[in-house]
Amino acid sequence: MTTGPDRDSANVSEDNAAPPKAVRTVALVATGEELVRGAIVDSNSAWLARRIRALGLELSEVRVVGDQQRDIERAVRELAERVDLLIVGGGLGPTEDDRTRHALAVAAGVALASDPEAQAQLAKWFELRGRTPSPSNARQALLPIGARALPNSRGSAPGIALGMGRAACFALPGVPSELRAMFDEQVVPWLRTRLDRAPFCERLLQVVGLPESVVGERVARWMESPDPPGVSDTVRFGVVTLCVSDRDDVAGRARIEACVAELRGALGQHLFAEGDTTLAAHVVARLLARSATVAVAESCTGGLIAAALTDVPGSSQVFHEGCISYADAAKVRALGLSPALLAAEGAVSEAVARAMASAVRTKTGSTFGVASTGVAGPTGGSAAIPVGVVHLALAGPDGVRHDRRHFPGDRDSVRQFAVIGALDLLRRAIDAS
Amino acid sequence: MTTGPDRDSANVSEDNAAPPKAVRTVALVATGEELVRGAIVDSNSAWLARRIRALGLELSEVRVVGDQQRDIERAVRELAERVDLLIVGGGLGPTEDDRTRHALAVAAGVALASDPEAQAQLAKWFELRGRTPSPSNARQALLPIGARALPNSRGSAPGIALGMGRAACFALPGVPSELRAMFDEQVVPWLRTRLDRAPFCERLLQVVGLPESVVGERVARWMESPDPPGVSDTVRFGVVTLCVSDRDDVAGRARIEACVAELRGALGQHLFAEGDTTLAAHVVARLLARSATVAVAESCTGGLIAAALTDVPGSSQVFHEGCISYADAAKVRALGLSPALLAAEGAVSEAVARAMASAVRTKTGSTFGVASTGVAGPTGGSAAIPVGVVHLALAGPDGVRHDRRHFPGDRDSVRQFAVIGALDLLRRAIDAS
Secondary structure, rough: OOOOHHHHOOOOOOOOOOOOOOOOOEEEEEEHHHHHHHHOOOOHHHHHHHHHHHHHEEEEEEEEEEEOOOHHHHHHHHHHHHOEEEEEEOOOOOOOOOOOHHHHHHHOOEEEEEOHHHHHHHHHHHHHOOOOOOOOHHHHHHEEOOOEEOOOOOOOEEEEEEEOEEEEEEOOOOOOOHHHHHHHHEEEEHHHHOOOOOOEEEEHHHHHOOOOOHHHHHHHHHHHHHOEEEEEEEOOOOOEEEEEEEOOOHHHHHHHHHHHHHHHHHHHEEEEEEEOHHHHHHHHHHHHOOOOOOEEEEEEOOOOOHHHOOOOOOOOHHHEEEEOOOOOOHHOOOOOOOOOHHHHHHOOOOHHHHHHHHHHHHHHHEEEEEEEOOOOOOOOOOOOOOOOEEEEEEEEEEEEEEEEEEEEOHHHHHHHHHHHHHHHHHHHHHHOO | OOOHHHHOOOOOOOOOOOOOOOOOOOEEEEEEEHOOOOOOOOHHHHHHHHHHHHEEEEEEEEEEEOOOOOHHHHHHHHHHHOEEEEEEEEOOOOOOOOHHHHHHHHHHHEEEEOHHHHHHHHHHHHOOOOOOOOOHHHHHHEEOOOEEEEEOOOOOEEEEEEHHHHHHEEEEEOOOOHHHHHHHHHHHHHOOOOOOOOOOEEEEEEEEOOHHHHHHOOHHHHHHHHOOOOOEEEEEEOEEEEEEEEEEOOHHHHHHHHHHHHHHHHHEEEEEEOOOOOOOHHHEEEEEHHHHOEEEOOOOOOHHHHHHHOOOOHHHEEEEEEEEEOHHHHHOOOOOOHHHHHHHOOOOOOOHHHHHHHHHHHOOOOOEEEEEEEEOOOOOOOOOOOEEEEEEEEOOOOOEEEEEEEOOOOOOHHHHHHOOOOHHHHHHHHHHH
């Protein structure tokens, strides 16, 4: 193996005698025209972010640039001065627009040269597959002088490791399966000896039935505190997920435990689950535990409540049947509602929602029946029943419950909120009965 | 409206007398702990990237940072010196960890003050919904002095426009529906008068029923050519979308037209639509045009086919009713299938799929009946019927069609592929009849 000053400075070589420098901060550069044109979503960075956090490291920044060499070069040069570890994804392919190796060489102030180790990896990869490398594949053996070639167990392009500024820099291929394998096989073992703090651990609290602003007020004391544990929230169609995180050591775990205990008190019955789960999965688990079943009669949600329930593996034990009674005639034919009731109350009404929930419960012999009827928009609203109004009903052994809700946003948003509202109504009925 | 030096310098005010400076380069800052923790994928940036490109602008960089004020501030300050337009997404919520407004104020060197226009927008939003703003919502009216509040048609948080360095800076809420609406309603009209080059125009071709690699081979000649128009592809659960793009001038439009004509020939009947549409929207439009209706009988898809159809505004004209017959007993009770057929053939079989499609068509009096039955996984597979096998059937005036498919991936992937497979079966039946 060759050595060079840049490489030693950041300990990317395995055979360096000095004790390795601790790695604490990380940045990512994702490169590719398809990213800046929006043709694909940057899923590599989300995957790397999760891995990096689980290792106890702090991801300070992700930069997404196109395939212009000068843009990659500038991002690499700037970030190499700020963080301990820099991961570059993409731009290692065989074509003319793959410029990561050139950008790294310019940023490190060295030339490119064909690397014997990279040549051997490439030759082996093509030989194993009985394929002949094209002339352009020879480009993939070009490395900045002083860099180390990283084996690619899933594809042809070798990765690149080199020191740059204060950072160790690893360039990985952009193909997701190759990037992930190379990170786990090449970067993680290198990192293991360079972690000087306990990794992070986190606890998730799932909250429903409260607006984000109200959740925020109830947990403000913890969110605003600069001291650990950290508390942050994300919201998606009526479910607020709180993340309590701290170091995975004795003190950190104790702080998390104390914080979670207080949050439980502040959130009461709106805290429906702890951990990485969904409201649908929680409801299915609760039904399973009680050997209960649920059927749905959906109008405005058009199958989404059933889809959410059946998305949960094992849901066939608790969900047997559903009816999408979208038209008034379907509410009469399939559920047996009275045309007079529909005429008198209108399809979007408390009475019709209650009748739908009761009918589907009785007809299917389920423990619970859930129903939705509303105006998802964009048309169909009126002064009395504007777009976003949804009547939800739940029939169970203890009678029928009803919620009138007014959800914000477009058609998709109203429907997604209605699913969460319906599942929450079901959850409360299970807990109460 | 108040005015300030920062704001005037970049023409974010509409009433500026000087001719507006042309905008050519754009950068994005996406903020949120959930992004750097990898809890969610940054779909906002991909959406904005497509819009920006369609306007003929060059997106030079996307930076993803957490919710630390100093990180947002540094990204904003650096990028405001490099580009003409800077879009910041996220961090405008009501909680303590929403720091975008503070970061903008520090980066612009001004203080924060409660803005009367933002106050009025917030008051109106809560009034329309009959809700009382919580005290923390008052934070959302804080703007850097000299900035302009941008109306939010989908949520409570006003956006922020202010001049910064050489750039005009727009901060938009992170909730995707709010970000998208505010970009289209507030940023695009501002931009229209500041474009000095022909925007890009693009034509989308929607393809179904061919693997991405086969589509890639059929269009390789255009995808590999360095000359315009550019052709790129994205794939999602069985639908491949080809994007043909070029400058929106006479020569560019002619090149696009010639390319699209050749692609039509190469793709044949697999090209189901042109433009930004979905297979469900296309099928609903085709049914509407023929005054035909469709009903569904879903087993493994559990409501997703109905949800896809009813996601299309206006679908109530063509979709009246559906049955989610998840359990065998439901296939007997609701659809009238014979228990002997289920016992002899098994629920996941061609015969049962055909019987479900016919039954739901007859019972609901619809023109077409669509059915699904399969093994979505992760359990329930066998050597004879492995996970991923789905039988799809379509009953129509001309008889019953059937497809046996074997879809890849996890439970969600199998179900999503099955929806596309079912809708494609329906599409082909409509076109043939």
